[in-house]
Amino acid sequence: MTQPLKVVVVGNGMVGYKFCEKLLTKVGGGLFSITVIGEEPRPAYDRVHLSAYFSGTSVEELTMAPASWYAEHGIQLLTGECVVKIDPAAHYVQTHTGLQIPYDKLVLATGSGAFVPPVPGVEKEGVFVYRTIEDLDAIIGYSKGATRAAVIGGGLLGLEAAKATLDLGLETHVVEFAPRLMPRQLDAAGAGMLKRKMEALGIQIHLNKNTSQFDGGAAVVGLSFADGTSLEVDMVVISAGIRPRDELAKQAAIAVGPRGGIVVNDQLQTSHPDIYAIGECALHQGMIYGLVAPGYEMAEVVANNLVQGPTVKEFKAFDMSTKLKLIGVDVASFGEPFCEQTPHDTIVVEDKLKGIYKRLNVTTDGKYLLGGILVGEAENYNMLLQTVKNRLVLPPNPEDLVLPARKGDGASAGAGVAALPDEASICSCENITKGAICQAIEEHNLPDVAAIKKCTKAGTGCGGCVPMLSDLLTETLKKQGKVVKKVLCEHFDYSRQEMYHLIQTSGTRTYDEVVAKFGKGCGCEVCKPAVASMLASIYNDVIAKQAVIQDTNDRFMANIQRGGTYSVVPRVPGGEITPEQLIALGTVAKKYDLYCKITGGQRVDLFGARVEQLPSIWEELLEVGFESGHAYGKSLRTVKSCVGSTWCRFGVQDAVGFAIRVENRYKGIRSPHKLKSAVSGCTRECAEAQSKDFGIIATDKGWNLYVCGNGGIKPQHALLLASDLDDETCLKYIDRFLMFYIKTAEPLQRTATWFNKLEGGMEYLRDVIINDSLGIAAELERELQYLVDTYHDEWRVAVETPEIRARFSHFVNVEEPDPTLEFVEMRGQKRPADW
Amino acid sequence: MNNQPTTWFKAAPISAFPENGGACVKYNDKQIAVFHFKQLDKWYATDNECPHKHQMALSRGMIGDQQGHPKVACPFHKKTFSLETGLNLQGEDYCINVYPVKIEDGFVFIGI
Numbered sequence: 052m053t054q055p056l057k058v059v060v061v062g063n064g065m066v067g068y069k070f071c072e073k074l075l076t077k078v079g080g081g082l083f084s085i086t087v088i089g090e091e092p093r094p095a096y097d098r099v100h101l102s103a104y105f106s107g108t109s110v111e112e113l114t115m116a117p118a119s120w121y122a123e124h125g126i127q128l129l130t131g132e133c134v135v136k137i138d139p140a141a142h143y144v145q146t147h148t149g150l151q152i153p154y155d156k157l158v159l160a161t162g163s164g165a166f167v168p169p170v171p172g173v174e175k176e177g178v179f180v181y182r183t184i185e186d187l188d189a190i191i192g193y194s195k196g197a198t199r200a201a202v203i204g205g206g207l208l209g210l211e212a213a214k215a216t217l218d219l220g221l222e223t224h225v226v227e228f229a230p231r232l233m234p235r236q237l238d239a240a241g242a243g244m245l246k247r248k249m250e251a252l253g254i255q256i257h258l259n260k261n262t263s264q265f266d267g268g269a270a271v272v273g274l275s276f277a278d279g280t281s282l283e284v285d286m287v288v289i290s291a292g293i294r295p296r297d298e299l300a301k302q303a304a305i306a307v308g309p310r311g312g313i314v315v316n317d318q319l320q321t322s323h324p325d326i327y328a329i330g331e332c333a334l335h336q337g338m339i340y341g342l343v344a345p346g347y348e349m350a351e352v353v354a355n356n357l358v359q360g361p362t363v364k365e366f367k368a369f370d371m372s373t374k375l376k377l378i379g380v381d382v383a384s385f386g387e388p389f390c391e392q393t394p395h396d397t398i399v400v401e402d403k404l405k406g407i408y409k410r411l412n413v414t415t416d417g418k419y420l421l422g423g424i425l426v427g428e429a430e431n432y433n434m435l436l437q438t439v440k441n442r443l444v445l446p447p448n449p450e451d452l453v454l455p456a457r458k459g460d461g462a463s464a465g466a467g468v469a470a471l472p473d474e475a476s477i478c479s480c481e482n483i484t485k486g487a488i489c490q491a492i493e494e495h496n497l498p499d500v501a502a503i504k505k506c507t508k509a510g511t512g513c514g515g516c517v518p519m520l521s522d523l524l525t526e527t528l529k530k531q532g533k534v535v536k537k538v539l540c541e542h543f544d545y546s547r548q549e550m551y552h553l554i555q556t557s558g559t560r561t562y563d564e565v566v567a568k569f570g571k572g573c574g575c576e577v578c579k580p581a582v583a584s585m586l587a588s589i590y591n592d593v594i595a596k597q598a599v600i601q602d603t604n605d606r607f608m609a610n611i612q613r614g615g616t617y618s619v620v621p622r623v624p625g626g627e628i629t630p631e632q633l634i635a636l637g638t639v640a641k642k643y644d645l646y647c648k649i650t651g652g653q654r655v656d657l658f659g660a661r662v663e664q665l666p667s668i669w670e671e672l673l674e675v676g677f678e679s680g681h682a683y684g685k686s687l688r689t690v691k692s693c694v695g696s697t698w699c700r701f702g703v704q705d706a707v708g709f710a711i712r713v714e715n716r717y718k719g720i721r722s723p724h725k726l727k728s729a730v731s732g733c734t735r736e737c738a739e740a741q742s743k744d745f746g747i748i749a750t751d752k753g754w755n756l757y758v759c760g761n762g763g764i765k766p767q768h769a770l771l772l773a774s775d776l777d778d779e780t781c782l783k784y785i786d787r788f789l790m791f792y793i794k795t796a797e798p799l800q801r802t803a804t805w806f807n808k809l810e811g812g813m814e815y816l817r818d819v820i821i822n823d824s825l826g827i828a829a830e831l832e833r834e835l836q837y838l839v840d841t842y843h844d845e846w847r848v849a850v851e852t853p854e855i856r857a858r859f860s861h862f863v864n865v866e867e868p869d870p871t872l873e874f875v876e877m878r879g880q881k882r883p884a885d886w
Numbered sequence: 887m888n889n890q891p892t893t894w895f896k897a898a899p900i901s902a903f904p905e906n907g908g909a910c911v912k913y914n915d916k917q918i919a920v921f922h923f924k925q926l927d928k929w930y931a932t933d934n935e936c937p938h939k940h941q942m943a944l945s946r947g948m949i950g951d952q953q954g955h956p957k958v959a960c961p962f963h964k965k966t967f968s969l970e971t972g973l974n975l976q977g978e979d980y981c982i983n984v985y986p987v988k989i990e991d992g993f994v995f996i997g998i
Binding site: 119505541542563572573574575576578579580598599600602603606607611613614615858861862863864865867869870871886 | 897898902903904905906907908909910911912915917923925926939940941942943946947948949950951952953954956957959961962964966977979
């Protein structure tokens with residue numbers, strides 16, 4: 052029996068990990084014995100999304116695969132072990148602890164380190180690089196005593212780092228040597244637009260700045276520039292580029308490039324044929340690839356060639372197109388963004404008001420797309436990139452590819468996924484073609500995007516191609532003659548809108564009746580809360596009567612939090628609260644030892660209540676006039692208000708008074724998703740009404756009504772539905788709007804998403820709501836009025852109904868609290884122990 | 887299913903448990919979630935702890951079926967588990983213990 056081939060991988064970053072994964076899928080283990088040596092203390096993690104660590108994503112979530120994955124696949128993983136020497140003649144590597152590991156084939160995936168310019172003072176305290184989790188922890192630690200930070204480098208990584216320091220609450224400056232941001236990806240106009248956007252977010256940008264010295268004693272206190280100017284800061288993050296980690300290769304006399312990087316051929320072999328280099332440490336035809344997708348492709352080539360023999364697959368110059376979201380701003384650069392050497396004509400769209408810049412480079416005959424730049428909006432990126440890569444012929448008016456869809460246009464301009472050839476690469480991270488994805492959908496009957504991801508791995512890298520996967524799925528199913536309908540789940544063959552109609556017309560009032568009549572099986576966690584929401588929107592019965600079909604928050608009418616305790620938010624309409632009520636909140640919080648926090652919705656949230664404490668807490672709150680705030684429900688949360696004309700010297704209407712009226716009218720109404728609202732007393736918009744599902748802004752003649760905005764994962768401004776309305780008309784339009792949304796949206800679809808899918812857009816919505824083009828306005832008003840008339844405070848009902856109240860206990864066989872609850876002290880209050 | 891139970895623990899009367907939902911019982915230092923499918927007249931018992939983030943919460947999860955196979959969804963992150971095998975149904979790497987249940991004289995007994 053032959054010995055398995057000993058493969059040693061130096062470096063456990065994203066590319067090193069991907070190499071292992073690819074090798075395993077090709078041979079399934081056995082032929083090879085694989086050893087991976089990483090100098091970092093933990094297995095490979097997602098460095099592309101490193102800045103997510105600042106906004107609360109855990110190391111665990113960033114980890115590519117846990118240590119157990121390596122063990123299960125027979126891979127020996129050594130973390131915290133640093134290779135210090137390669138002996139190519141004797142075929143072994145040696146680590147800093149003296150371990151000698153023999154190899155037959157060696158793969159160097161050592162990646163890169165931050166390039167630190169040799170500027171005097173760079174060694175001072177408070178100067179950091181931005182590369183590893185440890186770097187991030189150090190930055191977080193130091194930032195606690197800092198107020199102003201400079202990031203050196205205005206490229207991709209630099210702006211990521213700037214987001215991080217901004218997230219840490221620091222005044223943030225970006226210092227760039229070049230005359231523009233992201234000089235490798237953007238032209239002057241695109242970079243100018245990005246700069247305006249960054250500045251609007253509070254990041255100060257300094258261009259043409261050559262740092263000549265880090266000022267200060269032991270700790271950095273500022274930067275001096277070659278032009279004689281300076282900048283006072285108390286911490287600096289250097290993100291001025293990468294330097295390939297080639298020192299091991301150099302020491303082993305393996306060829307490296309004059310400016311660094313391990314020289315590799317098209318098979319990615321170094322000057323020593325048994326040693327390969329992949330990822331950011333490899334220098335291929337004079338090029339270092341600082342992106343993950345080419346690194347993955349290199350991993351694929353080497354894995355392939357180790358299994359099938361050399362020269363089977365070659366690495367070719369890789370497309371450097373990229374799309375990313377920088378601090379909420381879409382930026383993309385694809386194909387040839389500058390076309391410096393290629394004859395071309397440009398199509399440029401610039402909208403300074405909206406902060407959008409788009410440039411397309413087309414061949415002089417106008418037939419083909421060569422490349423381009425997108426700033427501020429990059430929705431068409433995937434299609435544009437495919438148009439370049441596959442040399443698709445452009446439509447007669449190529450400017451339609453970048454112009455906003457004009458009124459009356461049916462489908463968006465340009466070809467959809469249907470026009471792409473089968474060899475078009477859809478997922479560039481994993482290099483998976485359209486043909487492979489469509490084939491997988493057909494052969495394995497893949498029902499959804501999640502299944503496509505699992506089966507093909509497409510969409511599992513940066514996730515940028517996920518919208519195209521969804522389009523491909525729809526396309527393929529349609530081709531097979533399958534009806535593409537959004538059904539609730541496997542238990543109901545109806546869409547939410549159909550279900551709503553069926554429930555309403557049949558008069559079914561319980562989930563058991565609904566599933567017996569229109570569905571099958573026992574239901575699930577998808578259809579139960581969806582049906583519960585529809586029943587509540589139609590009949591407005593007490594939801595606690597059908598507790599087991601509610602999501603846990605609605606079941607216990609409080610928000611479940613880490614550790615399994617709940618938080619309690621009483622309603623404070625419009626944010627107006629009396630001193631007595633504030634005192635009562637404090638008294639209750641003290642009595643039950645609850646953590647207090649003011650919410651974004653002008654209310655007070657009391658955290659850490661045990662399930663069995665909820666009814667008594669509410670009993671006390673009800674006594675001083677509080678009602679349920681429905682913070683736990685898919686229903687109206689808060690109607691935020693500014694102080695309005697009663698106090699504010701600028702106010703033109705009584706914003707608080709109207710907010711209270713609006714909140715009291717719509718409180719308790721269940722909807723497909725949560726509803727947020729606000730009323731501002733003048734055009735300064737202090738209540739931020741344009742970020743709400745429905746927002747009201749005072750004018751000197753009345754109210755402007757905005758609809759379908761939201762914050763959250765994909766912020767979107769609300770759009771003006773109608774202007775200068777009096778109180779009654781404003782409420783009438785909101786009645787119609789809410790009921791129309793409640794009856795037609797998908798489950799868990801916010802108004803903004805609902806609106807984006809609404810054919811005909813605002814024109815159509817206005818026609819339905821204001822002009823009653825469907826003839827349903829009276830019905831909508833009647834249905835909403837029914838909900839207003841049947842309002843009940845569900846916590847009062849719960850407290851006063853013994854059989855509902857009895858359900859609030861952790862155990863059913865003993866009267867004891869959950870003994871596993873654990874709290875720790877934090878800033879004078881409590882919080883749950885980490886999970 | 888696990889091996890033959892050594893003890894049948896008398897948990898609580900049937901009326902203490904919600905129909906088509908779950909509730910938690912304490913047995914020594916253990917927390918066990920009990921679920922009742924009314925239409926099928928089936929009872930299931932599992933650990934109350936969700937192994938994903940170690941939260942004592944499965945009894946508060948919604949129950950249902952996946953292609954006819956009974957399951958519970960953890961209220962925290964909607965991880966779903968088979969009530970028959972305890973395996974995670976999304977193909978992830980953790981599972982829960984399941985326990986046999988019998989009904990006698992209007993009481994729920996759990997086999998430990």
